[in-house]
Amino acid sequence: MGVGGHFWDLLKPYARPEGSDFLRNKWVAVDLSIWIVQHETAIKTHVRNPHLRLTFFRTINLFSKFGAFPVFVVDGTPSPLKLQARIARFFRASGIELSDLPVAEEGVSVERNSAFSKCVRECVELLELFGMPVLKAKGEAEALCAQLNNEGYVDACITADSDAFLFGAKCVIKCIRPNSKEPFECYHMSDIEAGLGLKRKHLIAISLLVGNDHNLSGVQGIGLETALRLVQAFNEDEILNRLREMGNGETPLFHGDIKSLDDSIPSSNESSPKIRCSHCSFCGHPGSKKAHFKFSCEYCSTSKSEGCMKKPEGFKCDCASCDMLQREKEQKKQENWRTKICNKIALESNFPNEEIIKMYLCNNNGYFTAKDGPCISWGDPKTEMLVDFLAFHQLWEPSYTRQMMLPMMSTIFLRGMAINPVKTLLYGQYECDSVLRVKIRYGHQFYVVKWKKDVTALGSVMHTIPSEESDMQHDATELEESLDLLEESDGLKVHVDEGCCYLLTDENMDLVRSAFPEKVDRFLHEKELKELKKRKNSSSRSEGTNANSESKKSSSVQLNITEFYRSTKVQIQVKPGEDQGAGALEEKRKVSSPNLSKSVRRRLLFD
Structure with missing residues (x-):
């Protein structure tokens, strides 16, 4: 989707590999339509309403695991050019001659198909129950995402549509993988300009030559390499005018041509x-x-x-x-x-298409004014309404929905405590008890936080961890690597210690320190004491070992080499009349040193 001719392959060398902390505390615009289109390929197994499931878990991961503030953008009414290109794509896939392609009437647009529109409405309803801001574009969602990024309302765009660069985006994240330690591809327009010498109008010119979502064919006989070589011969201010001259049959002057x-x-x-x-x-x-x-x-x-x-x-x-x-x-x-x-x-007739150029250069893609700006705000999730919504659409148990929402609720709670430290409870019944340990997940460190539950609510816990197993989890670090193709969040983890029940969540280390600095300091102090005690125990054991080795060395220092090797051999006294065959061999096996290698023992036995 976007610019044709394998355009992403051209930009691939200039992508920055960014980790999960890149999005922390940043505002990002998300092209929701891309998520809905991707649900069929992202989920290989048959599940109920995959678009809702994918949106549910990706939103939680994006908000809690990556620490971002997402702004979701949905498509508006597609332009006649987009409709024409969509029909042409269908004709091409069906093997129908493109000469029979109907021409869209001027000013006439149609909505997307009813099935896709229904998926969008359900996802928007889910996101609004989450408290996430949702904006509707006048046309393409990636156009509004790019405008928000270009005007500084968001820090990056999450979309797989390369048209975002043509609409003015400065930072585009092609895709995110919540359950992978691999970095995601982040494209900065400054890197593309430095590496290829291409600016926004250069990219628009390339799309006109090789094709785009609004004109699939482009110019016959011109590929991506030829288009790149052509547009690099002009600067950004003159490239579109030079294309107009070429479309009129003129041959413009190129850089380096003879002008006098x-x-x-x-x-x-x-x-x-x-x-x-x-x-x-x-x-x-x-x-x-x-x-x-x-x-x-x-x-x-x-x-x-x-x-x-x-x-x-x-x-x-x-x-x-x-x-x-x-x-x-x-x-x-x-x-x-x-x-x-x-x-x-x-x-080519009607080249370049001025309507496409005007659409790409337009900076009015949303229903807001430059003076007022977009209405972007995040609210608290409506938990009970979300439970009812997912019970109706997904047939999920209320307890399962609450468990899956726990990482998001804990993140909201910690952010609130970092800003305004008031004594409140997570979910109305949990309070932060302590930091249990440091956990490494997908190559990144987190604090495992213990949430103490009220004694009266203990009966609602369905799963417990034996105390013996919980005692084994007090290590300083723990490596847990897994890949869930469904992008599902971690389930509820319950910790039982001395008869008390605790919930465990993986939280960002900086966020926990901002919300509960005294608990982090206490955890680090206890960790330092444990390490100090461990070092003392190891040093005492090493001193005892050295003392034993020195005593053995002092007892054998007076022996010469012949006496030393003679002393290592065990003399077996055999009484007269005893069988010296199997008995002697068995005795050799018993006295052979276990420190010797197997090959050495074999030689001693059979020599």
């Missing part, structure tokens, strides 16, 4: 014959072969008493005459290429 007679090459005049001095067929330098037969020319490095050196294969002379001819050939080649490209563009 003073800049021209003297020998390039067709009326004058091209004079090229004679070259030696043996060494390839100026002069005749006869003149170079006895004495070498000034270009060869041999002594004057010898002849010239034979020219190697593929030799090219770099004298003034040859250099001038080479420049004339290169210039002629460039002129032929440009003429060919201009002729292809001139064959």
Whole structure:
């Protein structure tokens, strides 16, 4: 979707790999339609209403795990050009001749199909129950996302539609993977400009040449590499005007073209014959072969008493005459290429399409004014209404919905405590007890926070962890790596300690420190004491080991080498009349040192 010709592959080398902390405390505009379109490929198993499930879990992960403030944007009424391109895509996929394609009437637009519109309405209702801001675009959602980013209302856009760059986006995140430690692709317009020399109007020109969502075909015979080479020959202010000239059948001046007679090459005049001095067929330098037969020319490095050196294969002379001819050939080649490209563009009717250019350059894609700005605010989730909504649409148990929402509710609680530390309860019945440990998940560190539950609500807990298992989880770090294709959040984790029941959540370390600095300090102090105690125990054990080794060393220091090796052998006294076969062998096995390797013991037994 977006610019054709594998446009993302062109931008791929300039993507920045960003981690999950990149979005923390940043406002991001999310193209909701992309999420709905992706649900069929993201979820391989058959589930009920996958668009609601994917939106539910992605929103929780984006808000709690990544720490972002998402602003969701939905599509408005598509333009006639988008409708025409959609019909053309359907004709092409069905094998129908594009000559039979109907022409959309001026000013007539139709809404999207009813099934997709129903999915959008349900997702918007879900997001509003979450308390998330949802904006509706006049046309394309990625256009409003780009405008919000360009005007500074959000820090980045999350969309897989490359048209966002053409609408003015400065930072585009192609996709996010909540359950993966792999970094996501983040594209900055400044990096694209520095690497390719392309600005917004350059990208618009490329889309006009190779095709886009509003004109699938583009210019016949022009691919992405040709379009890139063409637009790089002009600066941003003149590129669209040069395309208009090419569309009218004119050949504009390119950078480096001859603009005056003073800049021209003297020998390039067709009326004058091209004079090229004679070259030696043996060494390839100026002069005749006869003149170079006895004495070498000034270009060869041999002594004057010898002849010239034979020219190697593929030799090219770099004298003034040859250099001038080479420049004339290169210039002629460039002129032929440009003429060919201009002729292809001139064959296209209505090129460039001014309506598409106007649409990409438009900065009024939402229902708000530049003075007032968009209405963006985040509210608290309506938990009970969300439970009822998902019980109706997804047939989820209320307890399951509340469990899955726990990471989001704890994040909201910690943010509120960091701003206004008042004594309130999470979910109305939990309070922060302490920090249990540090957890490493998907390559990032989190604090595992213990939430103490009221004693009267203990009966609602369905799962418990035995105390023996909970005691084993007091390590400093814990590595948990998993990949859930459904992008489902972690389920409820319950910790039982000395008869008290605790909920466990993974929280951002900076957020926990801002909300409960005294609990973090206490955890770090206890951790330091444990490490100090562990170091003392290890040092005492090492001292005891060193003392034993020194005593053994002192007892054997007086032995010479013969006595030492003799002392390591065990003398077996065999009484007269005893069998010295199997009994002796068994005795050897018993006294053989367990510190010796298996191969050494085998040699001792069978030698």
